[in-house]
Amino acid sequence: MAQWLTGKVVENYRWNDTLFSLRVVTEHFPFTAGQFVRLGLQGEEQRIQRAYSLVNGPHESVLDFLVTRVEDGLLSPSLDKLQPGDEVEVSQPPSGFFVLDEIPDGDTLWLLSTGTGIGPYLSILSTDAPWRRFNKIVLVHAVRHAEDLAYQAKIEAWQQQHPEQLVYQPVVSREQVPGILKGRIPQLIETGELQQSVGQAFDDKSQVMLCGNPDMIRDCKALLDSMGLKKNLRRKPGQVTAEQYW
Structure with missing residues (x-):
């Protein structure tokens, strides 16, 4: 209780x-x-x-x-x-297993989020573990409007501290903003636009965390599965770990 x-x-x-x-x-x-x-x-x-x-x-x-x-x-x-x-x-006590201790090692850590789903990633990035364990970290935040892109100063500070390690990619769906991708994360992965923009690929050395809208999570899991990236389970480690917000 x-x-x-x-x-x-x-x-x-x-x-x-x-x-x-x-x-x-x-x-x-x-x-x-x-x-x-x-x-x-x-x-x-x-x-x-x-x-x-x-x-x-x-x-x-x-x-x-x-x-x-x-x-x-x-x-x-x-x-x-x-x-x-x-x-x-x-x-x-605090709850949840959407933590780096549950994530296998890899070369690239993809942090894909929508809306307030960026929250746990900001907590994770404030610790030493991700910077120590992964060569590249790709933080993707998808929102409806650019004004929803919170914590920009915090993210920019991490980019300055880890310029060769952290890639930040904002995405908006309802307006065109220079320097920001437009659309939905699954569509941008399917077309390859996301990978091209951040200069990284999804492969068997990737670890992908998904947090936010259930539709995004469902579509990304299916798409990544078709690309050979499997659900991460304790009994059978894979590359895709999800936290559904509602």
């Missing part, structure tokens, strides 16, 4: 009208980069809760959650209204 910590909001940072980062402090707890907890608020009859990945690294004291406000959502509109000093409940 989950236990709950009382957290205090220290910042509600707005990326745009519907996308925000809720930053919270609680008593310290350990977690592995890529894991998630549940945020909860007391409703009239019961606690309303939802799972959110930790964007911050395990060594950071402020918990960071990337949230999209869903107009008819049960929790996100209330989280959107929280301000510094307000309280929010945080579940314990």
Whole structure:
């Protein structure tokens, strides 16, 4: 049974009208980069809760959650209204196996995400493990509009620190933006446009992590399977590991 910590909001940072980062402090707890907890608020009859990945690294004291406000959502509109000093409940212990410890070794680590699915990758990249284990890291973030491309400063800092190792490729689906690919990740893989843009190929030395929209995950898994990249299982290691957000 989950236990709950009382957290205090220290910042509600707005990326745009519907996308925000809720930053919270609680008593310290350990977690592995890529894991998630549940945020909860007391409703009239019961606690309303939802799972959110930790964007911050395990060594950071402020918990960071990337949230999209869903107009008819049960929790996100209330989280959107929280301000510094307000309280929010945080579940314990952290959960999930979308972590690098579950990923076999390889040459290239592909981090493919849509929307807030970039969150666990940012946590993973804040640790030493990916930089130590992989020669190349390709971070792909697909969103509807360019204004949804959050954490640009953090990503740019990593690019400056690891200029020969990290490739960042933003993708938008609903507008044309110079220097940014347009479309959906599966289509860009199928046409080879993504691989050409980042200068990397999908092969048996690749490890691919998928996080975000279920349609993206389903289509990418089928496409990658047809290219010879198989689902990663503990009993049978492969190249494709997925975390479905809903």
